[in-house]
Amino acid sequence: MLNRFGRHRFQQYPLTPDEARVYREYQAWLAHRNMVDFDDLIVKAEKLADRVAERWDYLLVDEFQDVNAVQYDLLKRLAAPHANFFAVGDDEQSIFAWTGADPYVLERFRRDYDVEPIILDKNCRCSRQIFETARRVLAQNPRLFQKQLTADTESPYDVAVQSFRNEHDEATWLIADLRTDPDPDAAILYRKHRLGEYLEGRLLRAGIPCRLARGRSLIEDTVIGYVIAALRVVRMPDDAGALQAFARIVLSPHFLQEVEAALDETTPFLSSIRALAQRRPGQHPDTKKLWRLVYQAENLRALPRAHGTLPAVIDEILSQAVGPYRNKLEERHDELSDPADWPEAEIDDTPPGPALIKAGIHGRGALTVFKALQRAHARDLDTALARYVTFDFETTDNDVETCGVVEIGAARVIDGEIADRFHTMVNPYKPISPRATEVHGYTDADVAPAPPFAEVFPRFRAFVGNDVLIAHNGQHFDIPVMKRLAGEDGVKGLAFYDTLLLARSLSRDRATQEDIAHRFGIDCGRAHHALDDAVTLAQVYRELEKQRTARARKAVLADLLDYLAVGLALEGENRIPEAQLVFDIGRFRALGPYSDALEFYGAFRTPDMPTLDHVIERLGGHKLLAQLRAQRDPAQRYASAVARLRALVDEKPSLADNIDALLERVALSKSDDAEPAHSRINLLTLHSTKGLEFSRVYIVGVEDFEIPGYQPATNHIQDEIEEARRLLYVGMTRARQRLTLTRVAQRFGRETGGSTFLEEMGLLTRGQISDKDIALPVLNVKE
Helix, strand or coil, rough: CCHHHHHHHHHCCCCCCHHHHHHHHHHHHHHHHCCCCCCHHHHHHHHHHHHHHHCCCCCEEHHHHEEHHHHHHHHHHHHHHCCEEEEECCCCHHHHCCCCCCHHHHHHHHHHHHCCCCCEEEECCHHHHHHHHHHHHHHHCCCCCCCCCCCCCCCCCCEEEEEEHHHHHHHHHHHHHHHHHHCCCCCEEECHHHHHHHHHHHHHCCCEECCCCCCCCCHHHHHHHHHHHHHHHHHHHCCHHHHHHHHHHCCCCHHHHHHHHHCCCCCCHHHHHHHHHHCCCCCCCCHHHHHHHHHHHHHHHHHHCCCCCCCHHHHHCCCCCCCCCCHHHCCHHHHHHCCHHHCCCCCCCCHHHHHHHHHHCCCHHHHHHHHHHHHHCCCCCCCCCCCEEEEEECCCCCCCCCCEEEEEEEEEEEEEEEEEEEEEEEEECCCCCCHHHHHCCHHHHHCCCCHHHHHHHHHHHHHCCCHHHHCCCHHHHHHHHHHHHHHHHCCCCCCEHHHHHHHHHHHCCCHHHHHHHHHCCCCCCCCHHHHHHHHHHHHHHHHHHHHHHHHHHCCCCCCHHHHHHHHHHCCCCCCCHHHHHHHHHHHHHHHHCCHHHHHHHHHHHHCCCCCHHHHHHHCHHHHHHHHHCCCCCCCHHHHHHHHHHHHHCCCCCHHHHHHHHHHHHHHHHHHHCCCCCCCCCEEEEECCCCCCCCCEEEECCCCCHHHHHHHHHHCCCHHHHHHHHHHHHHCCCCEEEEEEEEECCECEEECCCCCCHHHCCCCCCHHHHHHHCCCCEECCCCC
């Protein structure tokens, strides 16, 4: 859908009426939150081009074939003052039409600037055998430029084709080939993620380390990561590391650091969590998340007693909500009013849920009663620290790994008031960069008489004592700098808190300390001076905690949204915007399998009240009710994730052995960054391979229904077929020495439609393409 939106913006791609409606809603959603998406950045940047064009004298653009029309117009405006415009591109590697990219942009460039292209006619990566074969797949496409390209490197290997009955036989051959002739610089390429995920499972079961470069390793899949973290708790229920890893998945980042700061290392993890939950306000949404963590950990401990097989344990884990604990009112807090600002409403001893339905029946205003209930349950929600120390470092530069500290400032706060301050200059014994001097004003001469960090830090550490240390953006700068310079022993026992995480959870506005301070009307003093910044941060933290408390008031009693929705449904259709918002959230819960709100109303209603069917229709109807209450199997809800997990599960003698084997296989799957990994088989989509190269490449699935795909192949969509040829060409030219292309007769139970591109390259004949009964031998390209 988002791809079609992008093509609509850049290429006037027509949308269906339903798509146009969703597009308008999507644009309104972004505008309401003061947000832009990637396409908006491009469109809005074009309007700013004239303001910044004179900053540069030369414009150089790489991968020019991937530029779309809007980007090209932006680039032309940037180049307008000087016309020094240098572009590097290859029309035969244009493979991103879904972003609006068009290889004809190169021809536009040639005409607009009246230039002749400089042809780089020598391929220095591929062997001659690979390059000449790859060029044949492009021979069927129209040419923008006349080029005679060659490659001179010879390889002992010809391009090979392997044909199989199905994907199982194909993967079996790949594993055998990789084992028989290992290559530390090998890659398997494919068009669709599903194929890569299947191959990943087969490789891991065979004990072959692999990596979804520029893709998702097993652990990076949200659902799989959650299951693996839960299984570690099942396997080691008393292990603090396993429990903390699970907590990192289900708790929000800003709250997690508060939890970790409060943990007692001498006490079992769950005992510390219980103690923290007991100390916090009981109705606070974050407190409820702590109790949920405790109960879930206890349930995970008990799973082996209820289920004897790993698939059954995984299904049970996936039967519950997956991922971070969510509170719908908390997530939409910026669209909700504070209950403290609502007028008083009378509430009696009726339980809160039924009270909301009765309010709807009697016309008392279900939302008004809900706000009154929230206010009554939201007393004493303040969770701000009673005492803490805010601090700030000024440094020689902004490199966390190498910078030195030139100034330390800190402020101790007790019960909301600054009680003490700490300040010192520091000699970093390294030059202060000119850019840093522009920011904080200090020069080498200013800090020359100051003591070194090693002499200053013990005094700072004594000042901090046992208080929590608070910094803004501390996790990414001040805290790692402190740990590097003070060492592990120096920071032992310190607890840290980063206000940036809290600020970002509360607002989508810019979250620099100065911006936040200005929004709160706080005087920053001398910004970028350590003590002034520490004092400012003390006030900023206090205001952020007030906002956090207000958000908590808005999110209290979120478990009553189903009753509120029924109450609002009884009131009719004419609702204020906030009532409509909570109704739209709550109606799905009211119709869902875990709510008894409708059952309560059905038992409570009298003949003069709306029928239960009438209320259900107002909430969304019986069809939606049936859909929401249908118990879907986890394999249906999380089809891709479950398929990847099941591909790795063996039936070993014990549940513990099965879990251990799965965890070991997951460890063989890795995806750290964009670069390929040596010593692991790299699994990549063809689109993600540009700029990469490997000694050996397997391109899997060179079949019509895979490349170019079912719709282009059956409907003869020429522009998509031409782009698929370019995509295959890009993949083939990633190989330096050895290239193998594979095809199957049936993939995942469906016919594959032949292999037209292999035929065009002369690698298969029409008779061989139609042979679906036997696995074909290797066919070599003979010169």
